[in-house]
Amino acid sequence: MRISQLPSSINPSQKVQVIAPSGALREWERFEQGVKIWRDRGYELGIPEDLSQPWGYLAGTDEQRCQQLIAAWNDPKSVAIVCARGGxxxxxxxxxxDWQQLHDHPKWLIGFSDITALLWGFAQHKGIGGLHAPVLTTLGNEPARSQQQLFDWLEGKVNAITLSGEGWSNGKATGVLLPANLTLATHIIGTAICPDLENVILAIEDVGEAPYRVDRMLTHWRWSGHLQKLKGIAIGRFSQAEVSTPSFPMEDVWRDRLSDLGIPIVSNLPFGHDGENAPLPVGCMAEIDSDNGTLRYSR
Structure with a gap:
């Protein structure tokens, strides 16, 4: 994977466009909390009147959501796009x-979970790195440290971030950072938005996936040969993974499916659902150190 072009830093008072490219918006109170955090910071949020026009489990028809994305990306006054929710x-x-409808100027696209597909798509088709970070419906539940880290990165107040977790004692490596929701990334394999995973440090998280389903996904990655291409793996939070039937612990699944790869791996890093969700830029250079249990990335 090639290094992506990261958008410029943004400043309060500038315009940020809101889109709902995934599931229908139902958590309106949490959405308003996220909007307030951005506005209290000083940003002007552009919220389209047709933000969410539920069509089954989606926030609108594919055509409506495509047009919303295109309009937000091509808006010359907006410097970033923040997604309302995943799903x-x-x-x-x-x-x-139609990628030809999108202007080439880079701007931050912010979201995680289901937004993985957009983040990978823009990196692959436009060479532009977005930000794997809280959506509006999760931002209000983030700890203050995580909220501050998000704005510090976007506003250029920090040029590098180091996250600490549990190292698996297999040295260090540098590569291009590619964050993702594991379920989405698994389904992206073999599509037009799947990048070449050579030279990649893959950062994965998920929610509501039982250990056996994570096992199945990682086995698919192994069998497809994609895990063997990676320079390193950074594992975030896999929350709401409790099962009532006999099961391996999630940590045991990771070690069983990944430890024989011979690459640096760090687990229990502070990103993902239901807790601190550190901002992870797509396509920047990163270093993973599995002896010291850190992931460090910079502009």
Whole structure:
């Protein structure tokens, strides 16, 4: 994977466009909390009147959501796009989006979970790195440290971030950082938005996936040969993974499926659902140190 072009730093008082490219918006109170955090910071948020026009489990038809994305990206006054929520649906846009309709100027695209498909799509088709970071419906539940880290990165107040977790004692490596929701990334394999995973440090998280389903996904990655291409793996939070039937612990699944790869791995890093969700820029250079249990990335 090639290094992506990271957008310029942004400043309060500038315009940030809101889109709902995935699931229908139902958590309106949490959405308003996220909007308030951005506005209290000083940003002007552009919220389209048709932000969420529920169509089944989606926030609108594919055509409506595509047009919302195109309009937000091509808005000359906006410096960033923040997604309202995840859920499911952004993959459908990647199947239909006409990339020629999108201007080439880079701006931050912010979101995680289902937004993985957009982040990978823009990196692959436009060479532009977005930010794997809280959506509006999760931002209000983030600890203050995580909220501050998000704005510090976007506003250029920090040029590097170091995250600490549990190292697996297999040295260090440098590569291009590619964050993702594991389920989305697994379904992206073999599509037009899947980048070449050579030279990649893959950062993964997920929610609501039982250990056996994570096992199945990682086995698919192994069998497809994609895990063997990676320079390193950074594992974030896999929350809401409790099961009532006999099971391996999640940590045991990771070690069983990954420890024989011979690459640096760090687990229990502070990103993902239901807790601190550190901002992870797509396509920047990163260093993973599995002896000291750190992931460090910079502009």
């Amino acid at each position: 499911y649906g952004s993959m459908r846009l990647m199947e239909k989006l």
